[in-house]
Amino acid sequence: MLYRALRPLLFQLDPERAHRIALRAMSSLARRPGLARFVHRTLARPARFPVEALGLCFPNPIGLAAGFDKDGEAPLAWWALGFGFIELGTVTPRPQPGNPRPRMFRDPARGALINRMGFNNIGADEVVARLDEMERAGRRPPIPIGISVGKNKDTPLERAADDYRDAAAVLAPHADFLTINVSSPNTPGLRELQQAESIHAIVASVRIAAPAKPVLIKIAPELSGEPLKEVLDAALAAGVSGVIATNTLSTAETPGVEPGGLSGRPLHATAVARVREIIARVGSAVAVIGCGGIDDADSCRAFLDAGARLVQLYTGLVYRGPFLAARLSRALAMSETQSAPPH
Numbered sequence: 001m002l003y004r005a006l007r008p009l010l011f012q013l014d015p016e017r018a019h020r021i022a023l024r025a026m027s028s029l030a031r032r033p034g035l036a037r038f039v040h041r042t043l044a045r046p047a048r049f050p051v052e053a054l055g056l057c058f059p060n061p062i063g064l065a066a067g068f069d070k071d072g073e074a075p076l077a078w079w080a081l082g083f084g085f086i087e088l089g090t091v092t093p094r095p096q097p098g099n100p101r102p103r104m105f106r107d108p109a110r111g112a113l114i115n116r117m118g119f120n121n122i123g124a125d126e127v128v129a130r131l132d133e134m135e136r137a138g139r140r141p142p143i144p145i146g147i148s149v150g151k152n153k154d155t156p157l158e159r160a161a162d163d164y165r166d167a168a169a170v171l172a173p174h175a176d177f178l179t180i181n182v183s184s185p186n187t188p189g190l191r192e193l194q195q196a197e198s199i200h201a202i203v204a205s206v207r208i209a210a211p212a213k214p215v216l217i218k219i220a221p222e223l224s225g226e227p228l229k230e231v232l233d234a235a236l237a238a239g240v241s242g243v244i245a246t247n248t249l250s251t252a253e254t255p256g257v258e259p260g261g262l263s264g265r266p267l268h269a270t271a272v273a274r275v276r277e278i279i280a281r282v283g284s285a286v287a288v289i290g291c292g293g294i295d296d297a298d299s300c301r302a303f304l305d306a307g308a309r310l311v312q313l314y315t316g317l318v319y320r321g322p323f324l325a326a327r328l329s330r331a332l333a334m335s336e337t338q339s340a341p342p343h
Contacts, residue, residue, distance in 0.1 A: 003321035003322060003323075004321070007319075007321075010022075011106065011108070014102065014104075015104040015105060015106050015113070016101065016102070016103065016104045019068075019104065022322075023068075023069065023073055023074065026069070026073070026074035026077035026078070027073040027074045027077070029074065029076070029077040029080060030073070030074040030075060030076040030077040030080075030134075030139060031139070033076065033138065033139055035080075036076050036077060036079070036080035037080070039080040039081070040079060040080045040081075040082070043323070044080060044081050044082035044323055044325075044326035045082070045326060045330070046059070046060055046062075046082030046083075046084070046325065046326040046329040046330065047060065047329045047330040047332070047333035047334075048060065048329075048333070049061060049084075049329055049332050049333045049336065051084070051309055051310060053242075053287040053309040053310060054144075054176075054177050054214040054216075054241055054242055054287050055214060055241075056085075056144045056176055056177070056214075057144075058084045058085050058143070058144060058310060059084045059142075059143060060082075060083075060084035060325075060329040060332070060333075061084055061304070061309065061310045061311055061332070062082070062083055062084050062300070062310075062311060062312075062313065062325040062328050062329055062332075063083060063084060063085040063086060063087060063146075063289070063310055063311065063312040063313070064078050064083050064085075064086040064087060064312065064313060064314075064325070065087060065291050065312035065313060065314040066087040066088065066089045066090055066146075066148035066179065066181065066218075066312075067089075067090070067115075067117070067314060068314055068317070069086065069088055070088065070089055070090065070091070070120065070121045071088070071091075071121055071122045071126070071127055071130065072088045072127050072130050072131050072134070072147075073130070075088070075131075075134065075139075075140065075141050075145060076134075076139045076140070076141045078141065078143075078325075079141035079142065079143050080141075081322050081323060081325060081326060082323060082325040082326025082327075082329055083143065083325045084143055084144075084310075084325070084329065085143050085144040085145070085146065085176075085310070086141070086143065086144075086145055086146070087145075087146040087147065087148055087179060087312065088127070088145065088146070088147045088148065089121065089127075089147050089148030089149060089150070089179070089181070090119050090121065090148040090149065090150040090181045090184070091121050091123070091124050091127050091147060091148065091149055091150070091167055091171060092119055092121055092123060092124070092149075092150050092151060092152045092163065092167060093123065093124050093151075093152060093163050093166040093167045093170070094123050094124075094152050095121065095122050095123030095126065096118075096119060096120065096121065096123075096152055096153060097120055098117050098118035098119060098120025098121075099116050099117060099118035099120075099186060103115060103116045103117050103118070103260070104116075104117065105258050105260070106318070107264070108319070110264065110265055110266050111264045111265035111293075111295060111315070111316075111319050112262055112263060112264035112265055112266050112267075112315065113262075113263050113264055113314075113315045113318065114251060114257070114258045114260045114261065114262050114263075115186070115248070115260050115261055115263070116185075116186045116258075116259060116260030116261065117186060118153065118186045118187060119150050119152075119153065119184065119186070119187055124149075124166070124167045124170040124171055125170060127147075127171065128170055128171060128173075128174060131174040132174075135174070144176040144177065145174070145175060145176050146175060146176060146177040146178065146179055146216075147171045147174070147175040147177075147178055147179070148178075148179040148180075148181045148218065149164050149167040149168050149171065149178060149179065149180060149181065149206070150163070150164070150167070150181045150184070150187070150190075151163035151164060151187070151190070153187055153188070157189050157192060157193065157198075160182075160193055160198065160202060161198075161201045161202045161204075161205040162205070164180055164202045164205060164206050165205040165206060165208065165209045166209075168205075168206040168209040168210045168215075169209035169210065172209065172210035172212075172213050175210075175213055176213070176214075177213055177214040177215070177216060177241070177242070178206060178210055178213055178214070178215050178216070179215075179216045179217070179218050179244060180202055180203065180206060180215065180216065180217045180218065181218050181247070182194050182198070182199070182202065182217065182218070182219075183218050183219050183220040183223070183246070183247035184247060184248070184261065185220070185247075185248060185249075185250035185251075185252065185260065185261045186260060186261055191220055191250075194219065194220060194223055194227070194231055195227070195230065195231065196230040196231060196233065196234035197234070199217065199231050199234045199235050199238070200234040200235070200237060200238045201238075203215060203217065203234075203235050203238035203239065203240050204238045204239070207238065207239050214241035214242060214287075215239070215240055215241055215242075216240065216241060216242035216243060216244055216287075216289070217231075217235050217240055217242075217243055217244070218243075218244040218245075218246075218247055219231065219243060219244070219245055219246055219247065219274070220246060220247050220250070221245075221246035221247065221248075221249050221267060221270045221271055221274055221292065222249070222250065223246075223274075224274065224277060228274075228277060228278070228281070229281055232278065232281050232282055236282065236285060236286065240286060241286055241287065242286050242287040242288065242289060243278055243282075243286055243287075243288050243289070244288075244289045244291055244312070245271055245274040245275045245278055245288060245289070245290060245291065245292075245308075246267070246270070246271045246274050246291060246292055247261065247291075248260075248261025248262055248263045248267065249261065249262040249263075249266070249267055249270065250262075263292065263293075263314055263315045264293055264295075264315035264316070264319075265293045265295065265299075265315075266293070267292035267293045268292050268293025268294070268299055268302070269293075270292070271290060271291060271292030271293065271303075272290065272292075272302050272303055272306050275288055275290045275303055275306040275307055275308050276306045276307065278307075279306065279307035287309045287310070288307060288308045288309060289308060289309065289310045289311065289312060290303030290304070290306065290308035290310070290311045290312070291311065291312040291313075291314070293315070293316075294311055294312075294313050294316050294328075295315070295316035295319060295320050295324070296320075296328075297327075297328060297331035297332070297335070300328050300331075300332065301332070301335070304332075313325060313328075
């Protein structure tokens with residue numbers, strides 16, 4: 001109810017400014033473990049709906065997607081709000097400012113966002129310094145933390161594997177899993193890496209840099225059919241552990257629409273279809289994480305019914321509020337209880 005009252009005020013602000021205000025609030029919460037525990041137990045009250053995947057235990061399958069907390073500012077706060085895991089990043093080896101502003105746009109009528117952020121982040125070394133401080137202060141949350149890695153904008157495509165390797169090597173000690181982001185539409189040429197030879201080289205290089213950690217790839221929703229098959233086969237051959245389906249839809253070829261990546265409700269059906277396509281190809285060989293347009297129990301369940309082991313939220317938080325993950329965990333646990341056979 002409080003968020004419903006505050007949302008009209010936040011929506012009067014530029015979306016990126018509103019995002020920064022929300023992130024500052026989360027960062028403040030993350031620096032107060034006692035308050036974080038209170039929020040988790042008293043306000044969020046997430047249900048336990050444990051999932052085993054990637055060799056890890058997730059207290060519930062609802063995760064925070066990469067892009068919301070790029071620089072690892074508030075990990076403990078996401079646990080407090082009821083998330084079962086989080087993915088930080090995307091982090092590049094060197095810091096970069098991203099694309100010029102404005103670069104984030106709301107589409108309330110469709111429950112959507114468009115962003116063209118461009119991997120703005122403080123760089124791998126600074127993220128590690130922040131996570132080091134968090135661990136020393138005893139503020140690491142009791143849930144798995146993934147970190148998405150990417151290449152710097154000015155790194156040539158032929159040297160992309162070096163950037164993914166270098167970022168992974170620095171970040172791996174603080175990550176429970178690593179995700180290779182080759183699917184953002186907002187870094188020029190990045191999606192050209194979604195082909196078999198490049199994927200094999202990048203996955204192999206990240207696995208060498210972080211041999212003890214599960215490695216995932218995040219694909220574009222537009223990747224389908226034979227090109228998707230070739231990417232999956234190459235990733236499996238290189239030892240990938242999971243696939244995130246999907247990143248945002250590119251609006252570059254859509255007349256009259258801001259260029260960037262479209263997320264939220266308009267992405268949902270495509271992302272669910274992509275999960276089904278991946279499961280049909282790989283079966284249980286890797287863990288699949290569904291991402292795109294989750295804002296209620298039905299849209300969440302659609303991914304799980306399609307074969308995803310875990311799901312991730314981003315845009316739904318903007319429209320449905322910070323306790324969406326906790327509400328979804330309770331809905332999933334309730335439906336599981338109702339569908340269980342009587343003893």
